[in-house]
Amino acid sequence: MTATAARPQTTIFRRPSAKTGLWSWITTxxxxxxxxxxxxxxxxxxxxxxxxALLLRIQLAQANNEFLTAGAYNALFTMHGxxxxxxxxxxxxxxxxxxxxxxMIGARDVAFPRLNALSWWIFFFGGIFLYSTFIFGTSLxxxxxxxxxxxxxxxxxxGSLNFLADSPGGGWFGYxxxxxxxYSTGTAMDYWALGxxxxxxxxxxxxxxxxxTILNMRAKGMRLLRMPVFVWMSMVVAFLLLFSLPxxxxxxxxxxxxxxxxxxxxxxxxxxxxxxxxxxxxxxxxPEVYILVLPAMGMVSEILxxxxxxxxxxxxxxxxxxxxxxFLGFGVWAHHMFASGITPVAQAxxxxxxxTIAIPTGIKIFNWxxxxxxxRIRMNxxxxxxxxxxxxxxxxxxxxxxxxxxxxxxQQTDTYYIVAHFHYVLFGGAIFGLFGGLYYWFPKxxxxxxxxxxxxxxxxxxxLGFNLTFGPMHxxxxxGMVRRTWKYAPETGLQPWNLVVTIGGFxxxxxxxxxxFNWWTSKRHGEPSGLDPWDAxxxxxxxxNPSPEYNFAVPPVVTSLDHFWQLKYDKGPDGRAVRKPDADxxxxxxxxxxxxxxxxxxxxxxxxxxxxxxxxxxxxxxxIIYHTAMWGKALIFVGVLIGxxxxxxxxxxxxxxxxxxxxxxxxxxxxxxxxx
Amino acid sequence: xxxxxxxxxxxxxxxxAALLAVLTAIxxxxxxxxxxxxxxxxxxxxxxxxxxxKFVIVVAFFMHLRYEKTVLNRFFVGGFVLASCLxxxxxxxxxxxxxxxx
Amino acid sequence: xxxxxxxAPMDHPEHESTGVENRKLGxxxxxxxxxxxxxxxxxxxxxxxxxxxxPDPYPSQIYxxxxxxxxxxxxxxxxxxxxxxxxxxxxQDMNGTRTWLFATAALGAVFLGGQxxxxxEFVVNENMTLSTNPAASAFYVLTGFHGTHVAIGVIMLLxxxxxxxxxxxxxxxxxxxxxxxxxxxxxxxxxxxxxxxVVYLLSVPPA
Numbered sequence: 006m007t008a009t010a011a012r013p014q015t016t017i018f019r020r021p022s023a024k025t026g027l028w029s030w031i032t033t034x035x036x037x038x039x040x041x042x043x044x045x046x047x048x049x050x051x052x053x054x055x056x057x058a059l060l061l062r063i064q065l066a067q068a069n070n071e072f073l074t075a076g077a078y079n080a081l082f083t084m085h086g087x088x089x090x091x092x093x094x095x096x097x098x099x100x101x102x103x104x105x106x107x108x109m110i111g112a113r114d115v116a117f118p119r120l121n122a123l124s125w126w127i128f129f130f131g132g133i134f135l136y137s138t139f140i141f142g143t144s145l146x147x148x149x150x151x152x153x154x155x156x157x158x159x160x161x162x163x164g165s166l167n168f169l170a171d172s173p174g175g176g177w178f179g180y181x182x183x184x185x186x187x188y189s190t191g192t193a194m195d196y197w198a199l200g201x202x203x204x205x206x207x208x209x210x211x212x213x214x215x216x217x218t219i220l221n222m223r224a225k226g227m228r229l230l231r232m233p234v235f236v237w238m239s240m241v242v243a244f245l246l247l248f249s250l251p252x253x254x255x256x257x258x259x260x261x262x263x264x265x266x267x268x269x270x271x272x273x274x275x276x277x278x279x280x281x282x283x284x285x286x287x288x289x290x291x292p293e294v295y296i297l298v299l300p301a302m303g304m305v306s307e308i309l310x311x312x313x314x315x316x317x318x319x320x321x322x323x324x325x326x327x328x329x330x331x332f333l334g335f336g337v338w339a340h341h342m343f344a345s346g347i348t349p350v351a352q353a354x355x356x357x358x359x360x361t362i363a364i365p366t367g368i369k370i371f372n373w374x375x376x377x378x379x380x381r382i383r384m385n386x387x388x389x390x391x392x393x394x395x396x397x398x399x400x401x402x403x404x405x406x407x408x409x410x411x412x413x414x415x416q417q418t419d420t421y422y423i424v425a426h427f428h429y430v431l432f433g434g435a436i437f438g439l440f441g442g443l444y445y446w447f448p449k450x451x452x453x454x455x456x457x458x459x460x461x462x463x464x465x466x467x468x469l470g471f472n473l474t475f476g477p478m479h480x481x482x483x484x485g486m487v488r489r490t491w492k493y494a495p496e497t498g499l500q501p502w503n504l505v506v507t508i509g510g511f512x513x514x515x516x517x518x519x520x521x522f523n524w525w526t527s528k529r530h531g532e533p534s535g536l537d538p539w540d541a542x543x544x545x546x547x548x549x550n551p552s553p554e555y556n557f558a559v560p561p562v563v564t565s566l567d568h569f570w571q572l573k574y575d576k577g578p579d580g581r582a583v584r585k586p587d588a589d590x591x592x593x594x595x596x597x598x599x600x601x602x603x604x605x606x607x608x609x610x611x612x613x614x615x616x617x618x619x620x621x622x623x624x625x626x627x628x629i630i631y632h633t634a635m636w637g638k639a640l641i642f643v644g645v646l647i648g649x650x651x652x653x654x655x656x657x658x659x660x661x662x663x664x665x666x667x668x669x670x671x672x673x674x675x676x677x678x679x680x681x
Numbered sequence: 682x683x684x685x686x687x688x689x690x691x692x693x694x695x696x697x698a699a700l701l702a703v704l705t706a707i708x709x710x711x712x713x714x715x716x717x718x719x720x721x722x723x724x725x726x727x728x729x730x731x732x733x734x735k736f737v738i739v740v741a742f743f744m745h746l747r748y749e750k751t752v753l754n755r756f757f758v759g760g761f762v763l764a765s766c767l768x769x770x771x772x773x774x775x776x777x778x779x780x781x782x783x
Numbered sequence: 784x785x786x787x788x789x790x791a792p793m794d795h796p797e798h799e800s801t802g803v804e805n806r807k808l809g810x811x812x813x814x815x816x817x818x819x820x821x822x823x824x825x826x827x828x829x830x831x832x833x834x835x836x837x838p839d840p841y842p843s844q845i846y847x848x849x850x851x852x853x854x855x856x857x858x859x860x861x862x863x864x865x866x867x868x869x870x871x872x873x874x875q876d877m878n879g880t881r882t883w884l885f886a887t888a889a890l891g892a893v894f895l896g897g898q899x900x901x902x903x904e905f906v907v908n909e910n911m912t913l914s915t916n917p918a919a920s921a922f923y924v925l926t927g928f929h930g931t932h933v934a935i936g937v938i939m940l941l942x943x944x945x946x947x948x949x950x951x952x953x954x955x956x957x958x959x960x961x962x963x964x965x966x967x968x969x970x971x972x973x974x975x976x977x978x979x980x981v982v983y984l985l986s987v988p989p990a
Contacts, residue, residue, distance in 0.1 A: 116805045209816070217809045220752070223800045247812060248763055251820035259827070259924065268913045268920035270827070276837050277917045281830060284771045285823060335767065339774065351774050656942075691870055698863035705859060709852045712984045725985060732980035735859075736973050743866045744969045752801050753811045760815025764822035777830045 020658075021611045032611035034118035037552055039125045040104030041450065046129060047096035053136075054088035055517065057081045059510055060166070066507035068495035076144065076170025078491035080193075086177030087197065090297065091204045092132050094435050098300035099128075099208075101442055102215060102239045104449070108545035108552065109233050111224025111561040116217040118609040119660065120210055126619030128207035134623040135200030143191035144171050173197035176489065178290065179260065181271035181282040186264045192630050198260045199626040205250045205257075206622065212246035215239060224544075226563035230321060233543045237324045238303030241331040245292040245299075248335070253289035256282060265629060283345055287338035295334040297431055298398070299327060301438025302369060305391045308445050309373055311539050312388040313380025314582065316567060319372045326365035326372075333362045343411050344418040352411045359409035366402055370395060386460030387539075390441030393468055397433025401426055404479065419489070422482025428475040440467075440520070447524075448538050452550040453531030459523035466516035473509025477502040536596040542570035547595050558602040614655040621648030687748050697742050704735050810963045814970045821974050824928060828921040828982055835989035837916035843986040845909045847901070854897035855979045858933075861890035862972045869965050872958060880961075881947045887968065888940035891933050898930045922982070929978060932971045939964045 021032035030038065061081050064073040073081065103121065107114055115121045173193045175184030184194050219240045223232070260282075262268040269275030271282045310317040317323060339347055339355040347355075373395050382388065404426040408414045417423055440463075447455050486499050493499050534550050544561050545552075547569050565571045570582075572591055577583035585591065624644030631637030689697065708731050715724040741747040746754060801808065832843060864886040871879030902923070905911045911919045943961055947953045953961070 117809065213809045213812045213816075216812055217805050220801050221803070221805050221808060227800075247816045248760065248819050251816050251818075252767075252823050255820055255823035255827070258928075262913070262920065262924055266913055268924065269917045270920055270924075275914070275917065276831075276834065277920075278775065278830065280775060281771075281827070284774065288767060288771070335763065347774055653942075688870070688873075691867055694863060694866050694870065698860060701859050701862075702856065705852070705856055708980065708984060709848065712848060728980050728984055732976055735976045739862055739969055739973050739976065743862050743972075744966055750801065750803050753803060753808070756811055756815045760818040764818040767819075768822045768826040772826055772829055775830055777834075 021613055023611075029611065031616050032122075032613055034114070034122045034609050034611055034615070035554060036103050036107050036115050036118065036121055037554075039121055040100045040102075043096045043103055043125055043128070044100035046132065047093050047100060050088050050092035050132060051097070052517075054085050054093055055514060057085040057088065059514060061085065062507040062510040064491060065493075065503050067504075068493055068497070068500045070492065072166075073491060074167045074170055075491045076174060077166045077168075079174030079176075079489070080144075080169045080172035082489055083173045083176050083197070087135070087173070087201070089431075090177060090293070091201060092135070094297045094431065094439070095204075095208065096128055097439050098242070098297070098435075099124075099211060101235075101300060101304065101439075101446070102211075102242075105446065105545055106215060106218055106236060106239055107222065108449070108548060108556055109236050109543055110219060110222060110227050111544055111557060111563065112218065112222035113556055113606075114609060115214050116222055117214050119612050119615050119655065120214050122612070122615035123618055124207045124211035124214065126616050127203060127210065127622060130619050130623045131200055131203030131207060134203055134626060135196060138172050138193050138196035138200070139169070142172050142193035142196050144174060144189065144193045178286060179282075180286075181260070181263075181279040182273060182277075184260065185271055187272065187274065195261065195264055195630045198257045198264070199629065202254060202257050202261075203622050203626060205254055208246050209250045209254075212243040212250070215243040216247065219243075224557075224561045224563055227561075228563075230324070231563055231566045231568070233303075234306035234317065234320070234323055234327070235300070235303035238299045238306070238327050241327050242296050242299050245296050245331050245334060249289040249292040249296070252285055256285035256289070261629065265632065280342075280345060280347075283342050284338070287341045288335075290341065291338040292331075292334045294427075294430070295330055298435045298438075299330065301394060301435045301442070302327065304438050304442035304445070305373065305394050306369075307543065308387050308391040308441050309376045309395075310567075311445075311541050312383045312385065312391075313377045314383075314540070315376055315380040316542075316570075317372065318375030318378070319368075320566060322368055323372050326368040329365040330362060330369075333358065333365070337362055340408060340414070343414045356409050356411050360406060363402065363406050363409075370399055370402075385444075385457055386455070386464055387441050387444040389461065389464045390437050390444065393464065394434060394437040394441060397429055397437060397471070401429025401431075401433055404429065417482060419487055420482035421478040421486045421488060424488055425475050425478035425482060428478070432475065433471060437467075437471075440464075445539070446545075447527070447531075448534035448550045449545065449548075449552055451528050451531065452534055453527055454534045454538050455527040455531060456523050459519055459527075463516050463519045463523060466519065467513055470509045470512030470514075470516055474506050474513060475509075477506050477509075481506070537569075537592055540573070542567040544568050547599060549596060549600050553600070555602065555606040555608060558599045558606070609660045612655070612658060614651045614658065618648060618651035618655065621645070621651060688745060689742055694742075697738060701735055701738060704731050707731060804959060806959055806963060807966075810966050814966065817970065817974075821925075821929070821977075824921070824925040825977065825981060828918070828925050828986075831917040831921045832982075832986050833989045834918070837918060840909055840911050841916070841918050841988040842905075842911065842922040842982075843918075843988045845905060845911060846983055846986075847904070848983065850897070850901065851979065851983050854894050854901075855975060857890050857897070858894045858972055858975050861887050861894070862969050864890060865965050865968045869961055872953060872961055877947065877953065880953060881944060884940055884944040884947060884961075888937050888944060891937040891940065891968075895930060895933055895937065898926065898933075925978070925982065929971070929974060932974075936964070936968050936971055939967070 021028060023029040023032070030042065033039065060073065061078065064070050064078060103115070103125075106112075171191070171193060173189075173196060175189050175194050175197065179194070179197065182188060184197075219232070219236055259268065259270040263270050263272060263277075269277045271277045271279050273279060306317055306323055337355060337359045339351055340359045343352055343355075377392075404422070408417060408423070408426065444455055444460055447453070481499060481502050484497075484499065486493060486497070486503075493503075536549060537546050538550075539546070544563065547561060548556055561568070572595075573585060573588040574582040575585055621644045624647060625641050626644075628637045628640030628642075628644055632641065708728055711720070711724060711727055711731075714720065720727075740757070746757060803811075831837075832841065864883045868880050868883030868887060871877075871883055913920050913923050943953075943964060
């Protein structure tokens with residue numbers, strides 16, 4: 006597998022060579038650049054999803070409001086949920102994994118760099134495909150009915166954004182038969198089903214890539230139980246994706262067959278069973294919850310020890326608890342269906358299994374608290390977000406346990422109590438963790454640190470806004486306010502708290518604006534970070550900031566957990582860590598060594614083919630939506646053709662162009678992944 | 682370019698394939714016997730055992746899983762067991778796990 | 784399948800910490816996730832195949848067991864030819880590799896032809912379409928997705944066969960390619976072993 010043998014170069018296009026500019030980004034296979042693209046795309050979708058949420062909140066701020074029509078309201082909550090889950094939190098986590106995993110395990114790149122680029126481009130085009138529903142999608146009234154849009158009454162005045170109603174309105178969970186051909190007419194739900202299919206494919210490809218990377222690409226001495234917790238959690242997430250995405254793929258294919266080709270899987274009219282959809286969806290959907298939150302848990306497990314200046318309390322317990330959460334996450338799906346008429350035995354069993362999952366989660370929370378206990382805590386923005394994560398996630402976890410009690414869950418099903426719960430878990434949990442990670446690893450991207458004053462303002466404003474928004478939803482839900490309903494009557498008495506919720510939503514928006522400003526200015530004018538701004542513990546901080554293209558000039562040899570910290574610190578007489586007297590020199594030497602490669606480092610060459618192959622999927626899927634038309638069939642054909650050409654080009658193009666091998670201490674070439 | 686010493690030889694592959702063919706023939710035979718003389722649950726059980734045998738033989742010898750590292754065995758068996766358990770529960774919950782003997 | 788078809792030993796310590804080549808590990812991971820994919824489709828069929836009250840015909844009323852037995856046998860034997868191709872390559876028997884690769888692709892194509900014939904038969908003569916009842920939907924989508932997998936396998940086999948016909952075509956890099964295609968091919972075969980028994984032989988219409 007060495008590249009010594011000179012092969013005849015047989016590529017379809019001349020190999021891309023741009024190092025800067027648009028083409029360099031399109032053809033890059035560098036995990037760091039791919040991570041950055043994931044991050045920016047995810048953030049843009051976060052803004053879009055946030056705007057959708059604000060529109061929903063404007064509608065609900067007043068009783069009997071006429072701001073949105075029912076159809077527009079449905080489309081907005083559907084797209085808000087879908088966006089935040091599939092287009093924000095998942096790719097944002099993927100951004101961190103892409104950027105950090107190879108650095109954290111001491112690798113040159115991921116195991117399959119071009120597949121990595123493929124994942125990203127499939128995700129990118131999948132997001133565009135899904136959002137193109139706002140332009141091309143339709144949502145027509147069922148045959149023979151008047152005055153309804155889809156299955157909904159039309160309401161609202163002229164300026165009521167009704168054009169938005171021509172978009173998927175079946176909810177992010179796409180319950181059948183409501184999202185089926187009979188009740189969600191038009192093409193909008195097809196865009197939703199096929200869009201998720203594309204996004205799922207992207208995640209499936211990267212899950213394989215990440216597992217192989219973590220298992221196979223570790224530096225010398227990086228044993229499994231020396232890996233940072235973030236790496237562990239990423240691996241658990243990758244396994245969850247690997248095993249849950251095929252399920253939703255089948256379920257969504259069946260939706261598409263029902264809607265496009267007249268199969269009868271979910272339609273009760275034809276004898277289909279809508280509960281089957283619920284099972285398949287939640288078989289995927291519950292692991293998905295852990296897919297969203299485990300990466301944030303991993304980040305918090307990196308941030309808390311660093312700023313407490315103590316090792317993570319119970320490292321192996323945290324790791325095993327994470328794996329246990331992943332495993333148990335497959336056994337609790339039916340708790341989403343307690344009100345769907347499943348048998349009492351199933352209700353009892355899933356109630357119990359749901360309670361069980363609180364145990365590993367509790368282990369983690371106590372370990373995080375134990376980490377901070379007696380630590381010399383530095384309260385910077387990153388740490389604040391991490392602590393915010395622990396606190397808010399605990400609230401969300403506790404309200405989650407109340408859902409495991411079946412009679413209580415019947416009362417809460419489809420009320421705002423549920424909305425409150427999962428926002429505490431996913432916003433208070435995942436998103437707080439992601440922001441903590443952004444502040445923490447910002448120097449790796451830019452070589453600068455973010456402004457602390459702005460950062461702390463951001464945190465406190467977001468913390469306030471978050472609790473104002475989602476706290477009152479608990480009691481609104483317990484008072485009986487139902488989800489997914491565009492209007493409530495004034496005599497329900499729900500108005501005051503709804504107004505508070507809406508105000509809270511706008512406070513969150515303000516805090517995000519501060520974050521954007523902070524990001525923008527710190528990127529240019531932030532304080533230079535140096536190699537080790539946080540006195541960090543893990544080996545990604547042994548690489549200069551911003552990270553060079555080749556990651557490690559000198560491959561690290563890992564001798565312990567928290568390897569970098571161990572190089573700098575000794576155990577003092579009282580058991581506390583004491584910084585070595587020559588720690589600064591050690592860090593300076595590391596920086597010098599890592600900045601100056603001893604021999605040329607060969608990296609995987611950029612490639613056009615991931616980009617082209619990714620284009621094939623939306624092309625084919627557009628064709629499926631319009632397959633009854635001639636041009637739809639033509640699109641399918643063109644898409645398949647693009648895909649085939651890309652596969653052939655990919656297969657005959659070596660990962661690296663032939664070059665002379667330098668097999669010295671520098672491990673100069675990528676050997677194993679030469680043909681991914 | 683070395684050949685893993687424990688891998689079967691072509692002759693052995695042919696024998697394994699012959700065994701698979703015989704097992705398939707037995708399956709089809711059982712199917713017809715069952716049509717004539719109702720075998721009850723014996724039909725279901727014997728056919729499932731035969732299918733499992735064929736499955737295991739192909740995986741172990743043709744896919745060489747027998748000779749592979751444990752890590753691959755774990756992933757593969759893990760995926761299979763997970764799928765079996767999850768879908769068994771789904772089918773049970775939907776009331777479709779009644780094996781008909783006749 | 785550990786014959787190392789690489790000229791140089793893997794002496795990069797940061798690679799293959801598990802001792803399994805990256806692409807092979809990736810393929811096994813992908814295959815293990817395919818269990819969940821086909822598991823969903825098979826469960827789907829099991830759920831509907833004997834629910835009473837659907838309009839006739841149920842798939843199990845119109846199966847042609849002798850015909851399907853033959854095509855199952857064909858697919859089973861294609862696993863033999865696949866493994867023989869792999870074995871031939873590991874002995875650097877290029878003629879053998881070419882022959883067995885082509886035989887495998889041909890047997891796969893015969894299986895696919897059988898499926899096309901079966902579907903046509905069911906739709907035209909037995910009046911069972913995708914929209915007849917959920918059992919029929921489940922049958923067509925399950926066997927259709929399996930057939931798609933076979934078709935992708937045939938394309939990959941034919942590409943390898945095409946490469947092997949060029950002088951010096953199957954070089955060290957294709958050793959792993961052949962192995963990966965082989966793993967995929969055998970996997971498609973074992974899924975059919977399950978389908979043949981569970982969906983064809985054991986399936987009965989509602990009493």
